[in-house]
Amino acid sequence: MTYIIELVASFLAVVIVLTLHEFAHAFVAYKCGDLTPKFNKRLSLNPLRHFDVVGLLCFTFVGFGWAKPVPINPNNFKHYRRGLALTSTAGVIMNYITAFLALPLFMLVVNFCPEIPVLTEFLTFFTRSLFSYSLSFCVFNLLPFYPLDGFNLLSALAKPWNKAVAFLRKYGYYILLALIVESFFCNTLVRAGVPQADWFNILGWIMKFATNIFGYPIVALWNLLPWRIKIFWRIVPWL
Numbered sequence: 001m002t003y004i005i006e007l008v009a010s011f012l013a014v015v016i017v018l019t020l021h022e023f024a025h026a027f028v029a030y031k032c033g034d035l036t037p038k039f040n041k042r043l044s045l046n047p048l049r050h051f052d053v054v055g056l057l058c059f060t061f062v063g064f065g066w067a068k069p070v071p072i073n074p075n076n077f078k079h080y081r082r083g084l085a086l087t088s089t090a091g092v093i094m095n096y097i098t099a100f101l102a103l104p105l106f107m108l109v110v111n112f113c114p115e116i117p118v119l120t121e122f123l124t125f126f127t128r129s130l131f132s133y134s135l136s137f138c139v140f141n142l143l144p145f146y147p148l149d150g151f152n153l154l155s156a157l158a159k160p161w162n163k164a165v166a167f168l169r170k171y172g173y174y175i176l177l178a179l180i181v182e183s184f185f186c187n188t189l190v191r192a193g194v195p196q197a198d199w200f201n202i203l204g205w206i207m208k209f210a211t212n213i214f215g216y217p218i219v220a221l222w223n224l225l226p227w228r229i230k231i232f233w234r235i236v237p238w239l
Contacts, residue, residue, distance in 0.1 A: 006125050009126035013130040013133050015047050017133045017137050017153075018047070018051070018066075018067040020069075020094050021094055022050040022068070022069075022093070023043070023044065023045055023094075024090040025042075025072075026042040026070045027090070029077075030043055032083035034074070034077055036073045036074055036076065037072060040071050051068065052068045058180075072087060084152065085156040089149065092138045092142055092149055095135070096134070096135070096138050096214070099131050099138065100218050102134060103131050103219065103222050104222055105127045107123050107222065110126050135214055135218075141216055145173065146170075146176075148172075151172055153192055155169070179202055179203040182200075185197075
């Protein structure tokens with residue numbers, strides 16, 4: 001029963017994280033002058049508009065995933081480079097805001113939710129997953145590999161003839177895919193009883209290191225509240 005509750009809570013958290021991320025891209029692109037997201041019905045909070053089935057399943061079961069990229073036409077931006085930079089960072093900023101708001105919800109559930117076994121377990125795992133997935137998706141998308149937001153931001157800031165950008169545009173997807181596959185096999189071996197495999201989880205190490213750095217200011221700030229009871233030690237293992 002616990003596994004089912006955790007799976008449902010995890011799935012719902014992923015749905016919210018992915019939807020808000022893609023909506024943010026569409027909204028900022030629209031505000032910068034590009035009507036393409038609106039014409040493609042992506043200026044919406046309807047999750048079905050944004051889902052990529054394979055990416056959603058990967059996020060739910062592996063911890064890394066993606067949604068359908070929001071189609072944009074940078075040539076429509078009022079200011080090309082600024083519009084491209086703002087649109088590229090909109091998703092990760094939205095994820096960070098979501099994480100910032102999810103942590104106090106987790107605190108409220110842990111400290112004040114009445115002991116109703118199934119409901120309490122679901123809300124605890126859901127709010128914790130919403131926080132950790134928001135942070136991990138934020139960090140994951142900042143990686144400079146095509147077609148992630150980090151690459152789009154790098155492309156917007158670099159010169160058009162930059163060789164590093166050209167290399168990442170051509171090979172970034174394959175590098176990213178290789179890192180995801182390698183991380184998946186390492187995690188599988190760990191679950192099978194080979195903890196040493198975690199030492200070689202390149203993407204896992206990057207994500208843990210970066211997520212802890214990104215998550216620390218949020219945890220530190222909310223820990224200033226008087227009702228923070230053991231909250232730091234409850235949330236740290238999930239970063």
